[in-house]
Amino acid sequence: MAILELNDVHTYYGHIHALRGISLRVELGEIVTLIGGNGAGKSTTLNTISGLLRPRQGDIRLYSEDLRLLKPHEVVAKGVVQVPEGRRVFGRLTVTENLEMGAFTRQRGEVAAHMERVYALFPRLKERRRQLAGTLSGGEQQMLAMGRALMAQPKVLLLDEPSMGLAPVLVDSIFDTIRQLHGAGTTILLVEQNARMALQVADRGYVIQTGEVILHDTAANLRENESVQKAYLGVS
Amino acid sequence: MLKTWFRRLSGTDLIMYAIGVTVTIAIIWGSLATLASGKYSLPQWQDLVVFGLAQGSIYALIALGYTLVYGILRMINFAHSEVFMSGPFTAYFVARALDQSGFLERSPVVGMLIVTAASMLTSLVIAILVERVAYRPLRNAPRLVPLITAIGASYALQYVFRGLYGSGVERYPELAIFKGEWFLAGVRVLRTQAVVIVAAIALMAVLYVFVMLSKTGKAMRAVSEDKDAAALMGIDVDRIIATTFAVGGALAGAAGILYVLIFGQVQFYMGFVPGIKAFTAAVLGGIGNVPGAMVGGLFLGVFESVGPSLFLDGLGIPAPYQLKDVIAFAMLVLFLIFRPSGILGERLATKKA
Ligand SMILES: Nc1ncnc2c1ncn2[C@@H]1O[C@H](COP(=O)(O)OP(=O)(O)OP(=O)(O)O)[C@@H](O)[C@H]1O
Numbered sequence: 356m357a358i359l360e361l362n363d364v365h366t367y368y369g370h371i372h373a374l375r376g377i378s379l380r381v382e383l384g385e386i387v388t389l390i391g392g393n394g395a396g397k398s399t400t401l402n403t404i405s406g407l408l409r410p411r412q413g414d415i416r417l418y419s420e421d422l423r424l425l426k427p428h429e430v431v432a433k434g435v436v437q438v439p440e441g442r443r444v445f446g447r448l449t450v451t452e453n454l455e456m457g458a459f460t461r462q463r464g465e466v467a468a469h470m471e472r473v474y475a476l477f478p479r480l481k482e483r484r485r486q487l488a489g490t491l492s493g494g495e496q497q498m499l500a501m502g503r504a505l506m507a508q509p510k511v512l513l514l515d516e517p518s519m520g521l522a523p524v525l526v527d528s529i530f531d532t533i534r535q536l537h538g539a540g541t542t543i544l545l546v547e548q549n550a551r552m553a554l555q556v557a558d559r560g561y562v563i564q565t566g567e568v569i570l571h572d573t574a575a576n577l578r579e580n581e582s583v584q585k586a587y588l589g590v591s
Numbered sequence: 592m593l594k595t596w597f598r599r600l601s602g603t604d605l606i607m608y609a610i611g612v613t614v615t616i617a618i619i620w621g622s623l624a625t626l627a628s629g630k631y632s633l634p635q636w637q638d639l640v641v642f643g644l645a646q647g648s649i650y651a652l653i654a655l656g657y658t659l660v661y662g663i664l665r666m667i668n669f670a671h672s673e674v675f676m677s678g679p680f681t682a683y684f685v686a687r688a689l690d691q692s693g694f695l696e697r698s699p700v701v702g703m704l705i706v707t708a709a710s711m712l713t714s715l716v717i718a719i720l721v722e723r724v725a726y727r728p729l730r731n732a733p734r735l736v737p738l739i740t741a742i743g744a745s746y747a748l749q750y751v752f753r754g755l756y757g758s759g760v761e762r763y764p765e766l767a768i769f770k771g772e773w774f775l776a777g778v779r780v781l782r783t784q785a786v787v788i789v790a791a792i793a794l795m796a797v798l799y800v801f802v803m804l805s806k807t808g809k810a811m812r813a814v815s816e817d818k819d820a821a822a823l824m825g826i827d828v829d830r831i832i833a834t835t836f837a838v839g840g841a842l843a844g845a846a847g848i849l850y851v852l853i854f855g856q857v858q859f860y861m862g863f864v865p866g867i868k869a870f871t872a873a874v875l876g877g878i879g880n881v882p883g884a885m886v887g888g889l890f891l892g893v894f895e896s897v898g899p900s901l902f903l904d905g906l907g908i909p910a911p912y913q914l915k916d917v918i919a920f921a922m923l924v925l926f927l928i929f930r931p932s933g934i935l936g937e938r939l940a941t942k943k944a
């Protein structure tokens with residue numbers, strides 16, 4: 356049974372019809388990637404799942420529970436947590452305070468243990484825990500953004516372009532972390548422009564274009580698909 | 592370096608700088624003239640400073656309400672002056688009842704705490720109502736819209752309270768424990784002033800610790816930076832915004848009782864001047880900045896208390912004390928022109944306003 360499932364979801368920005376019937380599903384323990392060019396509707400899809408945007412039509416279900424009418428904080432409480440595009444860490448809060456905000460929905464007693472786990476995953480953050488997040492480098496901010504989301508112990512982690520704007524070494528290390536989380540059983544919906552890397556870690560993928568799913572298959576098949584190679588993997 | 596600076600100066604800049612320099616020279620000139628004339632004695636200056644500190648701590652408490660709301664919604668809650676008025680005006684009836692029953696005479700401390708609690712609670716409820724009714728439905732409207740609503744809410748509240756309690760001036764019962772004065776290191780401090788200053792500082796300390804260390808306070812700071820990111824962390828943004836209004840309201844209600852300790856009376860129109868002064872204080876300290884509101888309030892209180900005697904008198908201006916408010920508002924204008932980021936320099940313009 357799918358843990359997260361979208362069925363014919365339509366989302367608008369005013370009159371702009373941004374999602375034109377997106378359907379996808381994520382199984383327990385899977386990494387599913389959503390690839391597509393600029394403005395395809397990837398972030399819109401994640402924000403619709405997270406409740407920042409209301410779909411005008413369609414179903415969003417976590418197990419069989421309807422998420423469609425929930426507010427963003429209620430979606431988090433259900434266990435669907437997003438790491439937004441551009442990291443969006445709280446620059447004037449310290450690293451520790453950012454992590455505490457990630458654990459906002461958790462009981463006070465659990466926080467310390469979760470934080471130790473995040474620090475074990477990102478030792479770099481522990482060194483900088485008293486620093487304001489705004490003073491961190493881009494790579495460190497991405498680690499913080501991911502660590503902050505993990506504080507909520509998500510059932511499904513939504514990642515929006517975690518490799519954006521990072522140097523190649525850091526991109527590798529972020530993808531290593533994603534593999535590590537996958538190994539630990541975390542279910543991930545990964546949005547990427549870096550389709551090459553995304554299709555290497557993912558189990559399955561959806562290709563979206565102007566708000567519609569134009570293709571979905573296993574990651575291995577998508578890597579071999581000629582049109583995917585042409586459009587997203589830079590193979591000519 | 593200097594050259595590029597000159598080239599960047601436009602005509603209006605030059606006029607502005609000329610005004611700034613003139614005002615500064617006038618202030619220094621007037622102060623020197625007054626001090627040279629020896630017209631006021633040291634104890635007189637001390638009285639003015641102490642009065643200014645007491646007045647300023649009230650401004651500071653009210654200013655915190657403006658600054659907290661601005662920090663979180665980037666809007667000026669012009670109805671905050673009525674949030675301030677609603678507390679002590681309502682608590683007046685509690686005070687009168689306690690006075691008539693003789694309770695206030697018998698246990699004045701407990702009595703005043705009850706009156707203060709009533710005032711804080713009223714202002715808190717009014718602040719939440721204003722947010723809920725007047726601002727929340729317009730959360731995503733263009734910035735000018737909530738500003739207009741704020742002014743509307745302000746008038747609406749004034750006339751609601753006038754309708755409820757009448758337009759007369761009501762005098763709070765006077766209490767023996769607040770009469771008299773103390774001397775601190777040779778400086779005379781009225782008991783009321785001491786109570787006002789100490790209570791205000793204690794409340795500000797509590798607020799500061801709350802904002803910096805409590806889970807809700809941290810969430811307030813997170814929401815003020817990025818509402819969507821905060822919502823994605825599981826923070827109920829609407830609740831945090833309501834809490835911010837509530838905290839600002841409670842502080843304004845407390846400030847209302849401190850105001851009564853000094854001025855003794857309440858009326859439906861009482862919020863206007865302290866409200867706009869506190870707004871000035873918030874701008875002086877750097878709006879959105881919590882310590883800034885505290886510093887700005889104290890600074891404005893002392894400046895407008897000492898200012899008339901210090902530099903207006905020296906400039907030969909007659910009846911300088913009547914120009915107190917002019918000083919405060921001239922300060923507001925000068926700060927908006929020359930240092931809109933305020934004393935503590937919250938980078939207002941560069942922030943993603
Ligand atoms: N706030 C908004 N208001 C109006 N239109 C928007 C808004 N945000 C996105 N859009 C439009 O919706 C469409 C989908 O945008 P979306 O941000 O989901 O794309 P994306 O796939 O995440 O792109 P990118 O890879 O550049 O992040 C685009 O055509 C975009 O112009």
Ligand SMILES: [Mg+2]
Nearest residue numbers: 397398399440
């Ligand atoms: Mg995007």
